[in-house]
Amino acid sequence: MAGSPSIAITLLSGGLDSMVAAALARERGFALFALTVDYSQRHRVELESAAWVAAALGAERHVILSLDLSAFGGSALTDDIAVPKEGIGPGIPVTYVPARNTVFLSLALAWAEAAGALDIFIGVNAVDYSGYPDCRPAFLEAFGRLAAVATKAGVEGRGFAVHAPLLEMSKADIVREAARLGLDPGLSWSCYDPAPGRRHCGECDSCRLRARGFVEAGLADPTDYAAAL
Amino acid sequence: MAGSPSIAITLLSGGLDSMVAAALARERGFALFALTVDYSQRHRVELESAAWVAAALGAERHVILSLDLSAFGGSALTDDIAVPKEGIGPGIPVTYVPARNTVFLSLALAWAEAAGALDIFIGVNAVDYSGYPDCRPAFLEAFGRLAAVATKAGVEGRGFAVHAPLLEMSKADIVREAARLGLDPGLSWSCYDPAPGRRHCGECDSCRLRARGFVEAGLADPTDYAAAL
Numbered sequence: 001m002a003g004s005p006s007i008a009i010t011l012l013s014g015g016l017d018s019m020v021a022a023a024l025a026r027e028r029g030f031a032l033f034a035l036t037v038d039y040s041q042r043h044r045v046e047l048e049s050a051a052w053v054a055a056a057l058g059a060e061r062h063v064i065l066s067l068d069l070s071a072f073g074g075s076a077l078t079d080d081i082a083v084p085k086e087g088i089g090p091g092i093p094v095t096y097v098p099a100r101n102t103v104f105l106s107l108a109l110a111w112a113e114a115a116g117a118l119d120i121f122i123g124v125n126a127v128d129y130s131g132y133p134d135c136r137p138a139f140l141e142a143f144g145r146l147a148a149v150a151t152k153a154g155v156e157g158r159g160f161a162v163h164a165p166l167l168e169m170s171k172a173d174i175v176r177e178a179a180r181l182g183l184d185p186g187l188s189w190s191c192y193d194p195a196p197g198r199r200h201c202g203e204c205d206s207c208r209l210r211a212r213g214f215v216e217a218g219l220a221d222p223t224d225y226a227a228a229l
Numbered sequence: 230m231a232g233s234p235s236i237a238i239t240l241l242s243g244g245l246d247s248m249v250a251a252a253l254a255r256e257r258g259f260a261l262f263a264l265t266v267d268y269s270q271r272h273r274v275e276l277e278s279a280a281w282v283a284a285a286l287g288a289e290r291h292v293i294l295s296l297d298l299s300a301f302g303g304s305a306l307t308d309d310i311a312v313p314k315e316g317i318g319p320g321i322p323v324t325y326v327p328a329r330n331t332v333f334l335s336l337a338l339a340w341a342e343a344a345g346a347l348d349i350f351i352g353v354n355a356v357d358y359s360g361y362p363d364c365r366p367a368f369l370e371a372f373g374r375l376a377a378v379a380t381k382a383g384v385e386g387r388g389f390a391v392h393a394p395l396l397e398m399s400k401a402d403i404v405r406e407a408a409r410l411g412l413d414p415g416l417s418w419s420c421y422d423p424a425p426g427r428r429h430c431g432e433c434d435s436c437r438l439r440a441r442g443f444v445e446a447g448l449a450d451p452t453d454y455a456a457a458l
Contacts, residue, residue, distance in 0.1 A: 112327075
C-alpha cells in the first residue's frame with residue numbers, strides 16, 4: 001500500500017537493549033515486526049517481558065519462535081551450568097550461547113525476506129557487554145555481507161541493512177536513551193538467573209551491567225534486585 | 230580423547246545430496262553429528278528418510294530440531310502455495326524458503342561451537358539446482374567469513390571450514406558418487422509434494438532433477454514416482 005511505513009524486523013529479547021533498539025526503529029518511522037526466540041533459556045521470564053515490550057511499542061506483529069538450542073548444549077543459559085556471580089571477568093564467559101546472534105539474525109533475515117522487509121534491528125552493544133564474539137562490529141559487518149548474497153533481495157540488487165543503533169553506546173547511554181524515548185525500563189528483563197518472585201538476582205553479569213547503567217546515568221532504577229551489591 | 234576422530238556437523242535433509250555429502254565426510258574420517266531441521270515443510274516424509282540415512286551412515290548423533298519457519302510464510306514448501314509442476318524455469322521459484330540455508334548453517338555453527346567441532350558439511354550444489362541464491366559459491370564464502378568472526382573458536386584463531394563437496398557436481402555426478410560410496414539412494418527423499426503411499430510425485434523440480442540424474446548417470450533409479458515424465 002502506498003504510503004504505508006516500511007517494515008523493520010526487530011529482534012526483541014525482552015531485555016533493556018533490544019527494547020531501546022526497537023523503540024529507535026519506531027522513532028525512525030518503521031512498522032515493527034518483533035521477533036523473540038524461545039531457545040529454552042533458563043531466564044524464560046524474559047519472554048513475558050518481550051510480550052509486554054512489543055505491546056508497549058505498538059509492534060504490528062510479534063512472533064515468539066521456539067528453537068530448542070539446549071539440544072546442542074554448551075552454555076550456562078541453556079544447560080545445568082551455574083551462572084557466574086562473581087563479576088565480569090576477562091574472556092568469553094559460560095553464559096555465551098554458541099552462535100546465538102548468528103542464529104537470531106538468520107531468523108530475522110528469513111522473516112525479512114518473507115515479509116519483503118529490508119531492515120533488521122538488533123540491540124547489541126560492544127561497550128558494556130560480556131565479551132561475546134557475536135556482539136562486535138566485525139560480526140555485524142560480516143553478517144551484512146552474507147545477507148547481500150544469501151537472499152533473493154540481494155540477488156535482485158536490493159539488499160538488507162542490519163542496524164545496531166546501540167553498538168557504540170554504554171549501558172548508561174542506553175538507560176538515558178530509554179528515558180528520552182519515554183520507555184518504562186521496568187517492562188524489560190535482564191537477569192540470567194531469576195530469583196523467586198520474578199526478581200532480578202542482582203549478581204549475574206547482566207544484572208551488574210544493568211544496575212551500573214542506571215547509577216552512571218543518574219536515573220532511578222525500577223528493577224527489583226534480590227541481592228543489592 | 231587422543232586419537233578419536235574429529236567431529237563434522239553434517240546437515241542432513243533426507244535428500245540424496247545431503248546423504249552423499251555426509252558419506253563423503255565419513256569417508257574423510259569424520260565422526261558424524263547429523264542435523265536435520267523440522268521446519269514445517271510440506272514434505273515432512275523427508276524427516277523419516279533423514280533418520281534412515283543417519284542410521285545407515287552410522288552417525289554418532291542425529292538431532293532433529295523443530296523450527297517452525299511457517300510462522301514467517303513466503304514459500305510453497307511451508308505455505309498453502311502450490312508446488313510448480315511444469316518444469317524448471319528461470320528465476321527463483323516459489324519453493325525457495327527464505328534464507329533457509331543461512332538459518333541451517335547458523336544452526337550447524339551453533340552445534341559445532343557447542344561440540345568443539347570445526348567442520349560443517351552441506352550438500353548444496355550450484356549445477357543442477359533450482360536457482361536458489363543460498364546454493365551459490367559466493368554465499369558459502371560469505372558464510373565462512375561470518376563464521377570466522379562470529380564464534381569463540383574464530384576469536385581464538387581456530388576457525389571453521391564449511392565444506393560443500395557437491396558444489397561443482399551435476400546430479401548425475403552425485404548419483405554416480407552415491408553408487409561409488411555404496412549408498413542406497415532408495416533411503417533418500419527428494420520430492421517437494423509427496424503423493425499418497427510415500428511416492429515421489431515425479432513432476433516437481435526436485436523430482437525432475439533426481440530422475441534426470443539417474444538417467445544421465447546410466448544407473449537404475451529405485452525411486453517410486455507417481456507420474457513418469
